[in-house]
Amino acid sequence: MTRSNDVLLEPARLELENVSVSYNGRLALQEVSFQVLHGARVAVVGPNGAGKSTLFKALVGLLPIRQGRILIHGRPLGSHLDCVAYVPQREDIDWRFPVTVQDVVMMGRFGKVGWFSPATARDRQVVEHSLAQMGISDLARRPIGDLSGGQQQRVFLARALAQEPHILLMDEPFTGVDVATQETTLELLDQLRDRQVTIMISTHDLRLATERFDQVILLNRRMIAYGKPAEVLSASTLSEAFGGRVLVLPQGDVAIDDCCQQDHL
Amino acid sequence: MLDWLLAPLAYSFMQRGLLAALIVGVLCAVIGCYVVLRGMAFLGDALAHAILPGVAIAYLLGGNLLVGALAAAVVVALGIGFFSRQGTLKEDTAIGILFASALALGVTLISTIKTYAVDLTHILFGNILGVSSGDLWMTGLLGIGVLGVVVWLYKPFLVISFDPVLAATLRLPSELLRNLMLVLIALTVVVALQTVGVGLVAAMLVTPAAAAYLLSRRLPTMMAISAAIGAVSGFVGLYISFYANVASGAAIVLVNAAIFLLIFLFAPRRGLVWQLARDRKR
Numbered sequence: 001m002t003r004s005n006d007v008l009l010e011p012a013r014l015e016l017e018n019v020s021v022s023y024n025g026r027l028a029l030q031e032v033s034f035q036v037l038h039g040a041r042v043a044v045v046g047p048n049g050a051g052k053s054t055l056f057k058a059l060v061g062l063l064p065i066r067q068g069r070i071l072i073h074g075r076p077l078g079s080h081l082d083c084v085a086y087v088p089q090r091e092d093i094d095w096r097f098p099v100t101v102q103d104v105v106m107m108g109r110f111g112k113v114g115w116f117s118p119a120t121a122r123d124r125q126v127v128e129h130s131l132a133q134m135g136i137s138d139l140a141r142r143p144i145g146d147l148s149g150g151q152q153q154r155v156f157l158a159r160a161l162a163q164e165p166h167i168l169l170m171d172e173p174f175t176g177v178d179v180a181t182q183e184t185t186l187e188l189l190d191q192l193r194d195r196q197v198t199i200m201i202s203t204h205d206l207r208l209a210t211e212r213f214d215q216v217i218l219l220n221r222r223m224i225a226y227g228k229p230a231e232v233l234s235a236s237t238l239s240e241a242f243g244g245r246v247l248v249l250p251q252g253d254v255a256i257d258d259c260c261q262q263d264h265l
Numbered sequence: 266m267l268d269w270l271l272a273p274l275a276y277s278f279m280q281r282g283l284l285a286a287l288i289v290g291v292l293c294a295v296i297g298c299y300v301v302l303r304g305m306a307f308l309g310d311a312l313a314h315a316i317l318p319g320v321a322i323a324y325l326l327g328g329n330l331l332v333g334a335l336a337a338a339v340v341v342a343l344g345i346g347f348f349s350r351q352g353t354l355k356e357d358t359a360i361g362i363l364f365a366s367a368l369a370l371g372v373t374l375i376s377t378i379k380t381y382a383v384d385l386t387h388i389l390f391g392n393i394l395g396v397s398s399g400d401l402w403m404t405g406l407l408g409i410g411v412l413g414v415v416v417w418l419y420k421p422f423l424v425i426s427f428d429p430v431l432a433a434t435l436r437l438p439s440e441l442l443r444n445l446m447l448v449l450i451a452l453t454v455v456v457a458l459q460t461v462g463v464g465l466v467a468a469m470l471v472t473p474a475a476a477a478y479l480l481s482r483r484l485p486t487m488m489a490i491s492a493a494i495g496a497v498s499g500f501v502g503l504y505i506s507f508y509a510n511v512a513s514g515a516a517i518v519l520v521n522a523a524i525f526l527l528i529f530l531f532a533p534r535r536g537l538v539w540q541l542a543r544d545r546k547r
Contacts, residue, residue, distance in 0.1 A: 060430065061436070098302070110424065110435060115420050
């Protein structure tokens with residue numbers, strides 16, 4: 001345990017080398033390579049079915065990698081027990097499960113507490129602090145099924161905080177939540193930047209990706225572009241990613257019709 | 266009143282039966298919480314039917330029927346895990362295939378047995394009053410073993426049931442744990458068979474847990490309430506069976522069902538009556 005802790009003190013670094021991932025027997029991501037430096041804030045954009053969720057699931061080891069390799073801190077996936085936190089899409093969670101808000105956030109500590117030991121005072125303190133930071137301390141004893149969509153999202157953000165991760169992955173955190181939760185989420189990202197946590201989110205919101213993120217990865221089964229938002233999101237790369245659903249307007253504006261979702265740039 | 270309670274205990278078969286009913290009631294109720302939460306009700310039923318070939322083979326070889334049942338249940342449980350691993354087949358599809366095949370194999374084997382024995386009908390319909398002290402020991406040890414593992418692996422089982430993605434990020438061996446859970450359910454089913462028989466095992470797994478679900482907001486509470494319902498049903502059901510002279514397994518399951526119905530109607534917040542009253546207020 002001490003040895004891996006030493007490694008974890010290094011800055012978070014994420015590298016993908018030529019990674020292909022299949023999902024349900026179909027190749028969902030093909031030969032993706034990129035590097036994310038520690039503390040960077042990366043938005044992953046692309047049309048529905050572009051493999052955004054697949055990419056994240058491969059990064060946490062939920063989907064097997066067919067080819068290539070993923071390195072975290074320069075070591076292969078799986079060598080580190082607990083430095084990646086993942087905030088799942090809301091529809092991936094069974095909201096009828098009998099757990100309270102506090103129970104869910106405490107799960108974020110399981111990797112550090114160990115599977116067979118009770119939580120320590122410090123674990124409880126981290127949980128309390130995470131709840132407070134997301135503004136849901138008063139909901140601690142409520143069952144998660146009773147909460148609103150925005151509150152539910154905050155619960156999983158609080159859990160990710162309690163994990164004290166080096167890399168935070170969020171799958172569509174801005175879809176279907178209220179404006180207040182969206183702001184809280186963005187504020188949290190700012191705080192995490194101060195702690196040098198690397199953040200990757202997937203989103204449909206191209207404007208948000210441009211305004212609030214350092215880097216953008218444009219994905220459609222393979223990597224189309226990666227870099228600063230202004231460089232990546234050009235008319236040509238977008239038409240490559242979104243195909244016929246892109247409309248380039250005379251002033252250089254771009255409109256995308258992605259399943260009833262209109263994004264303007 | 267006291268006489269009424271004590272009279273049955275004069276019979277040693279009733280003492281053993283009560284003890285077995287309590288152990289089985291609690292065991293099924295606790296493991297049943299995972300069955301309900303993970304949507305595996307069909308699995309309990311399937312496992313109960315799938316043990317038939319094991320029992321038949323044990324009978325043909327002159328071995329212990331319980332051991333045969335255990336072996337068959339574990340093989341089928343692992344088979345289900347194997348066919349549905351990494352989503353090759355949906356779990357209920359895998360269960361459907363294995364359940365019917367194993368049942369067919371069991372029927373085939375049993376049809377070769379010319380004298381259809383009493384022992385086999387006990388497996389089919391349960392006979393809690395025929396529980397020998399050897400059976401009781403086996404029931405007790407298996408019960409303690411299964412409950413021990415459930416308590417020991419509480420956190421891993423909670424995480425793989427609630428959030429498989431977190432399980433993956435924390436590097437839990439999810440497939441192994443899932444198979445282990447299937448084996449625990451299989452062991453429970455076999456233990457429960459001698460009480461209520463093949464046809465009613467699923468009810469023992471699902472009914473107390475479903476009732477407890479309506480009353481609790483945390484898994485440990487749900488398990489405790491479910492265990493209490495299971496124990497009370499076993500106890501009351503056996504007394505009803507003694508005095509009304511009806512089949513014991515069926516009586517236990519009916520008491521379970523009655524408790525479920527009461528809770529379904531009157532549970533605070535989630536009960537039907539409660540919800541109707543709240544809707545009227547609006």
